[in-house]
Amino acid sequence: MKRVSPTLHGRTTSEAWKPPQIVSPCCETVISSSKLSNWVSKIKESSFSGRWQDVLSLYNDMNKAGVRLTEPSLFHPILKACSAISLAHGKSLHASVIKLGVESSTSIGNSIMDFYTKAGDVGSTISLFGCMKIRDSVSWNILISGQIDHGDLDQGIRSFIQARATGFEPNVSTLVLVIQTIRTLKALHEEQKIHGYMIKTEFLAISSLQNSLLSMYADTTMEYAQKLFDEMPNRDVITWSVMISGYVKTNKNHLALQIFKEMLSQSGPEPDEQTILSALKACTNLKNLITGRTLHGFIFHKGFHHDTFLGNSLIDMYSKCNDTDSALQSFTEIPLKNIISWNSIISGLVYNEKHSEAIHLFDTMQNAKIDPDAVTLVNLLQICKHFTDPLICKSIHTVIIRRNHELNDLVVNTLVDTYAKCNLIFIAHKLFSLINIHDVVSWSTMIAAFTYCGFPHEAIRVFHEMMIDSQHKPNAITMLNLIEACSYDSDLKLPKSGHGIAIRLGFASDAIVGTSILDMYAKYGDIMTSKKVFEMISNKNVVSYSAMIGAYGMNGVPHSALSLLTEMESHGVKPNSVTILSVLSACSHGGLVHEGLSLFRKLTETLEVKLGVEHYSCLVDLLSRSGNLDLAMKMVEGHEKGGVSAWGALLSGCRFSFNERIAEKVASCVLEMEPNNSNGYMLASNMYAKLGSWEDVARIRGLMRDKEVKSVAGFSMINVNNKSCRFVAGDRNQVLLDEIRDTIKELHEFMKMDH
Known part of the structure; x- marks a missing residue:
């Protein structure tokens, strides 16, 4: 043959x-x-x-x-x-x-x-x-x-x-294609079958196929990727990069940096630009400034500092770590800046609320003949929200039209939101109505815009229009905006309607929406319904627990707040700084001095939660409310973290237990620290008024006039003709006056009736 x-x-x-x-x-x-x-x-x-x-x-x-x-x-x-x-x-x-x-x-x-x-x-x-x-x-x-x-x-x-x-x-190229396809389909069963086939046919010994298989697992389950990685005797730079990137994508940034450090400690391949980009992303997500700076030095040592992508990542890392000076320095060191470089630094300045600096940098960008893109314009609109200047908003709108960005969904939705923040709600709604096809983001933005400008019923009307549009159904953000609009009502009728809609659409058990609903009921004083809503949340997290603890404290049930803290820890949910602040606030308003001090000491000793200015201020408030002014004074003077807010809390506490020596010193310190802030003057004035010291009240009021400090009046919210209105002390709004006068007259007639 x-x-x-x-x-x-x-x-x-x-x-x-x-x-x-x-x-x-x-x-x-x-x-x-x-x-x-x-x-x-x-x-x-x-x-x-x-x-x-x-x-x-x-x-x-x-x-x-x-x-x-x-x-x-x-x-x-x-x-x-x-x-x-x-x-x-x-x-x-x-x-x-x-x-x-x-x-x-x-x-x-x-x-x-x-x-x-x-x-x-x-x-x-x-x-x-x-x-x-x-x-x-x-x-x-x-x-x-x-x-x-x-x-x-x-x-x-x-x-x-x-x-x-x-x-x-199959040949190697086909097998790589098949692995990439299974990776795209995220078919775990097929992943394991192809892995077994490669072991049997000895294809697994080929480096490119090993890395393809590792990338496939990294996209679906890092547990399998880690096992394969541990079994690989020969690891190249792609192998290490896949593992670091995989852990970053799954938000396990600590493990990503651990792998990166392991790579550096071995005598294997050196990290390339892609490896360092992933490590920088991990530092950014963790806001780990120390490791980020170390990486910056490593980049210089390896000669990668001319790489534009790495430079842009450094800007982002420093910005997210609130180090704008280093972000600006990294920006200046990039030899060939692209539009992403400019957007990164402007976005970083906006993120750190350096709005004036961001505007100055945008002027520099224009002088350098760099045309703004959609991301640049969105950043400018964020600046505009801060200044709430209608003229700036309209100017940016003209640039958007000239640059043909009016069809960009992100830009238009941000523009609608910015007009609302500038109290130009009718322009915002007109712009919204010109959008050819509304998506869930544009609907949600318009609902939020009407709510922000005090038109909750219009916001609810837009929501109903969205429900009629069968193409787009609300998401969690839409429901949050709807719940906020319903919260504007003076009674519980609308809030309960919003709650009912959330239940029908299956959002009541969602952690974010459920937390918003329980917080809404708590503000209305309906703590029992808040508790029921909390119990309905299927995936309770630290935010849900913190909101419920805050609800107990707000409604005068401090013991329940402390019990929930214990329950939270027993379920393996670690409290954060917001949780602790809510508990301390509950202790303060409930008079639980011993419990509050005990919790504060425990946290100070264990360092489980990082304590900030607000925690010290809350403890000072707890002590001063209970009459421990001397101890509160020692704490304010002994801790730099206290700041003006702690002095203000102590001044507020002087109303409950007056000590002339302490009160005079505290009032003097508060007014010296913030001479142009009305809060200190109002606290001092109210304290003297409660004590009947009218001469001191007049003196404080005189200081305010001399320094031309304007106080912001408190307000109540009521419904007038299906529109939420703010009722401010001394308001001369004729509609409000007439409505209130008629209501008082009806009440007076009712009281005179013979029952």
Whole structure:
């Protein structure tokens, strides 16, 4: 039996080159084989050099000479030329193959399949594959790669499974494609099957396939990725980068930095720019300034400081760590700044509320002839929200129109929100109505805009319009905005309606929405309903617990707040700074001095929660309310963290237990620290008024007039003609006065009635 050996592209030795039959179109004179040999060598040479036009020209010359092309090795370069230049020429060649009767050749069929695949005609590839009598591994590789490359991922995997049943052996590139496809589909079962196949066939020893498999696991479950990583004896820079990036994407930034440090400690490959980018992202997410600065030094040491992407990441890292000076320095050190560099530094300044500096930098950007993009304009609108200047908002709007960004959803939604923050709600609504297709973000933004400007019923109307629009359903953010709009009502009618909608839409058990609802009921004093809502939340987190603890404290149930703190810790939820502040506030308003001091001492000793200014101020308030002014005074004087807020809390506490010596000193310190803030003057004035010291009240009021300090009056909110209105002391709003006067008259008449 004759042995047939496989060769490249599935061609066998039985298909070795034979001199083609060369017949003149007018007679049966045979063309010399030397001329034919010359054509063949020129075609192969031109194909090797990528001169595809020369290949087709030579092929046309052969056709004109009447050469019947039967040599399989020539079809592949000619079809490659057709792929690069002319689909029509390729189809014509396919027709010639059929006429010549050589379509049964596996290698020629593979070349034609490859041509159709590269031309994007996967349908023809599949048809040709179905007609082939003999298929080899090349045939299956072309089919599977074509299906995957052109988006039919599921069919590509099915073809791979079908091919495996026939004994197909994939090549490395096809196997990489299959792994990437399974990674995209996130099919864990298929991931484990392909992993097992690679172990059995010893493909796992190939570095590129190991890294592809590692990337696949990193996208689905880092536990499996870590196991594979631990088993890999040879790790290159891609291996380490995949692990670091994987942990960053899954928000396990501590583990990402741990892997990075392990990489540096070993004598293996050096980190490249991509590895350092992932490590910087971990520092940014953790707001780890110390490690971030160390990485910055490492970047300089390795000579990567000219890399623009790394420079942009450094700006972002320093900005998120609230070090704007270092962010600006990193910006100046970037030799080739792109639009992302400018956006990163402007965004960082906005993030740190350095709005004036951000505007100055934008002016510099314009002077450098850098055109702003959508991200730049959104940052400018964020600045505009801070200054609430309608003129600036309108100016940015004109720039948006000139730059053709009015169709950008992010820009338009931000513009609607900015107009609302500038109290131009009617312009905001007009802009919203001009949007052709509203998405859930635009609906939510408009609801929030009406709520912010004091039109809760309009906000609710927009929500109803959104519900009529079947294309977009509300998300958690939409529900939060709706709950806030309902909270504007003076009684519980609208809030209960909002709560009912949240239940019907399945959002009541959501941690974010449920927390907002329980907080709403707490502000209305309905602590029992707050508790019921809290119990309905399925995935309680630290925010939910903190809100419920705050609700107990707000409504005078401090013991329940302390009990919930214990319950929270028993469920493995660690309190944060907001939780502790809520507990201390509950102790302060409930008079639980011993419990508050005990909690504060425990936290100071264990350092479980980082205590800030507000915690010290709350403890001072607790002590001063209970009459421990001397101890409160010692705490304020002994801790730098106290600041003006702690002095203010102590001054407020002097109303409950007056000590002339302490009161005078505290009032003097508060007014000296913030001479232009009305809060200190009002606290001092109220304290003296409660003690009946009217001369001191007049003195404080005189100081306010002399320094031209304006006080911000408190207000109550009531509903007038289905519109929420603020009722401020001394208000001369005639509508409010008439409504209140009529209400008082009705009440007076009712009281005179004989019951």
